[in-house]
Amino acid sequence: MAKQKSRTLPLYYINELAKQLKAHLIMTKYDDLVVVDINSSIVDAIRKMEPNEQGGSKFDQLPVEEKGSIVGVIRYNSIKNISRDASLKVNMYLDKSVAIVAYTEPLGDMIGKLVADSCVLVSNGREINGLIHWSDLNKQAVRLYFYIWLTSVEMGLLEKLKQKYGPSEDWMNLLDSKSKIRVLENLSLALSANLDIYPLEYCDFSDLINIVTKDKYNDIRHSLGFNSKSSWKKASGKLVCLRNKIMHPVRTLVNEGSNIKNLHECNESLKSIVKNISSV
Numbered sequence: 001m002a003k004q005k006s007r008t009l010p011l012y013y014i015n016e017l018a019k020q021l022k023a024h025l026i027m028t029k030y031d032d033l034v035v036v037d038i039n040s041s042i043v044d045a046i047r048k049m050e051p052n053e054q055g056g057s058k059f060d061q062l063p064v065e066e067k068g069s070i071v072g073v074i075r076y077n078s079i080k081n082i083s084r085d086a087s088l089k090v091n092m093y094l095d096k097s098v099a100i101v102a103y104t105e106p107l108g109d110m111i112g113k114l115v116a117d118s119c120v121l122v123s124n125g126r127e128i129n130g131l132i133h134w135s136d137l138n139k140q141a142v143r144l145y146f147y148i149w150l151t152s153v154e155m156g157l158l159e160k161l162k163q164k165y166g167p168s169e170d171w172m173n174l175l176d177s178k179s180k181i182r183v184l185e186n187l188s189l190a191l192s193a194n195l196d197i198y199p200l201e202y203c204d205f206s207d208l209i210n211i212v213t214k215d216k217y218n219d220i221r222h223s224l225g226f227n228s229k230s231s232w233k234k235a236s237g238k239l240v241c242l243r244n245k246i247m248h249p250v251r252t253l254v255n256e257g258s259n260i261k262n263l264h265e266c267n268e269s270l271k272s273i274v275k276n277i278s279s280v
Contacts, residue, residue, distance in 0.1 A: 006159060007155055008152055011274060014148060014274060018108055021108075022104050023102065023106075024104070025107070026141050027130035027132045030070070030128070033063050034062060034063075035064070036048055036065065036090055037065050038065065038066040038071065038094065039090070040090050042085070042093065043086050043088075045062060045079060046079060046084065049061075059076065060075065061073040061075050061095075061098075061118065063131055064091075070131075072096040072097075073094075074095065078095070098117060098120065098121055102122075103123060103124045103125070103130075111260070111267055112264050119132060120132050134260050137254050137263065146242065146266075149267075152274045154208065154243075157208045157209070157212060158201065160220055160223070161200055161208065161212070162200060164215075164219070165200075171211050174211045174215065182202070183203060187202060205243050224272075225273070225276045235269045238269070
């Protein structure tokens with residue numbers, strides 16, 4: 001029998017596929033932004049940033065416009081406690097330090113920039129034509145980006161476990177009782193239907209993670225770049241949580257700025273694991 005070929009894409013193609021998902025897919029376009037003119041009063045800026053009696057959105061920053069171009073942002077935290085004096089102008093509190101990313105910036109490269117700031121401006125090479133806020137990471141394109149990497153990890157782990165255990169089912173002893181019962185029930189149904197399916201394929205992502213975690217020889221963890229069980233558990237625990245959110249699109253990926261760090265760490269872990277899987 002010929003050796004079965006890998007079902008996973010080579011790392012190069014995974015990278016290229018992920019890079020097709022770019023910043024412009026989640027940005028708010030210039031024409032749809034709530035902006036404030038550089039010569040407007042602070043009172044006007046605060047009024048636009050705070051929810052009104054009819055509800056509306058609360059903004060933690062507003063793009064500042066000068067002669068039809070965005071020149072920076074004004075931060076709510078910088079002006080919320082100052083005197084609401086109409087003589088105070090937006091230009092006095094203009095922040096030009098906000099990062100600018102290219103219209104074609106890959107989403108994976110951009111996520112790290114949102115760790116340091118709540119937003120980035122998007123440029124088409126000549127002028128600013130949009131803005132990305134951390135809340136935009138809840139959009140579908142970001143979920144598609146992470147789905148590419150998560151499926152690569154899940155399929156890669158399955159292949160490594162198949163290589164390690166072969167026809168043996170010793171791995172089943174590393175499952176918790178609930179998972180073991182579920183796998184055995186599905187396997188029984190498959191056998192009764194004359195389906196020849198490898199038993200490991202009935203494992204969930206969390207099952208594969210737990211098998212790697214509990215394997216006493218540590219060889220798979222080491223090959224994935226984790227020299228300690230604790231570091232693997234920390235990283236893989238976040239990935240299981242992320243996968244659950246990705247596979248249930250109604251769930252929010254990030255709901256406050258501090259979550260961006262976790263998302264960024266997951267992004268780095270996923271890429272590192274896939275790279276190590278591909279190199280073996």
